[in-house]
Amino acid sequence: MTQTRLLIIDDDPDYVDGIRSILEKANYEVDVAYNPQDGFKALESKSYDLLLLDIMMGRGAEGVMVARKINKDPNLREIPVLIITGIREQMAFLFPGQAVHPRFLPTDELLEKPVDPKLLLEKVAALLQEAKEKKAQKE
Amino acid sequence: MSAKPTFSHEISNLMYKSHGNPTKSCIQCGTCAGTCPVAEYMDQTPRRLIGMINANLKEEVLASNTYWFCASCYHCTVRCPSQIDIAGVMYAVKRYSIWNKSYSEDLVGPAFSEAFVKIIARSGRSYEPILAPTYMFSMEPKEFVQEAFNATKMMLKGRIPVLPTRIKHIKNFQEMIRRIIPIGGES
Numbered sequence: 001m002t003q004t005r006l007l008i009i010d011d012d013p014d015y016v017d018g019i020r021s022i023l024e025k026a027n028y029e030v031d032v033a034y035n036p037q038d039g040f041k042a043l044e045s046k047s048y049d050l051l052l053l054d055i056m057m058g059r060g061a062e063g064v065m066v067a068r069k070i071n072k073d074p075n076l077r078e079i080p081v082l083i084i085t086g087i088r089e090q091m092a093f094l095f096p097g098q099a100v101h102p103r104f105l106p107t108d109e110l111l112e113k114p115v116d117p118k119l120l121l122e123k124v125a126a127l128l129q130e131a132k133e134k135k136a137q138k139e
Numbered sequence: 140m141s142a143k144p145t146f147s148h149e150i151s152n153l154m155y156k157s158h159g160n161p162t163k164s165c166i167q168c169g170t171c172a173g174t175c176p177v178a179e180y181m182d183q184t185p186r187r188l189i190g191m192i193n194a195n196l197k198e199e200v201l202a203s204n205t206y207w208f209c210a211s212c213y214h215c216t217v218r219c220p221s222q223i224d225i226a227g228v229m230y231a232v233k234r235y236s237i238w239n240k241s242y243s244e245d246l247v248g249p250a251f252s253e254a255f256v257k258i259i260a261r262s263g264r265s266y267e268p269i270l271a272p273t274y275m276f277s278m279e280p281k282e283f284v285q286e287a288f289n290a291t292k293m294m295l296k297g298r299i300p301v302l303p304t305r306i307k308h309i310k311n312f313q314e315m316i317r318r319i320i321p322i323g324g325e326s
Contacts, residue, residue: 011153013144034152057153058156059234060320
């Protein structure tokens with residue numbers, strides 16, 4: 001069986017190092033893109049089983065734009081997306097006490113930084129499983 | 140793609156959509172520093188700041204007040220012979236320091252920006268009486284009194300509204316913000 005391949009799009013190198021080592025220890029193959037542009041290039045060049053996406057990148061909440069763009073692309077839409085964000089700390093003063101938006105894509109889940117390693121692995125496994133079942137259903 | 144980015148890479152990642160060249164193309168000519176109208180208040184000139192970014196002096200860059208004093212007049216961007224978007228660099232460093240909470244506490248800029256964005260998101264218009272306290276207490280007593288005096292005078296003349304005003308269709312405006320910043324409710 002081929003190894004499951006994940007892509008991280010996040011601009012914070014220290015944070016990426018952290019979750020990357022967690023995921024690699026759990027025997028996933030992990031690629032990283034440090035900005036949305038490189039992220040799309042990677043998505044086009046290889047096929048990934050799961051995408052881990054940050055929100056606050058580039059000029060602002062560009063992760064949202066990435067998610068919307070993926071949703072519009074019929075090839076990429078099938079990829080499960082795990083959004084990991086620190087947006088509450090960075091922007092929540094705008095809408096105090098309100099929930100971070102739970103869904104951008106039909107396939108996504110959202111975790112907030114800092115992420116507990118166990119929870120991260122659980123979510124990743126659950127999303128991969130869900131995607132697999134969906135695929136099996138289609139076939 | 141896989142190598143860990145340095146500080147200067149992190150800054151260029153934040154600016155990947157800007158129109159100008161990356162900071163690496165800086166020739167250290169000093170046109171930006173010579174042009175900058177607020178350079179005399181900065182502890183590092185824009186030229187030095189770009190040099191420091193290229194040298195990956197992260198702590199020194201974040202500790203400087205340069206990017207908070209930038210008035211965003213874009214004169215440096217216009218005149219840069221290497222076509223670097225220098226005002227964009229200032230904004231990128233600002234974002235970096237806000238997102239990582241690594242700016243020094245005694246600066247007026249961060250608190251002012253936060254208050255300003257909050258007011259705009261709530262009412263769609265700037266309202267000076269809420270904005271002023273973010274910077275007024277860092278003033279000398281004499282300046283403080285002068286500022287208060289001026290503000291009162293402007294209020295009496297109707298130049299500053301006594302009560303905060305709202306734009307029409309504020310709900311639509313807030314809906315628009317929520318499309319960009321995904322907090323609160325469904326979009």
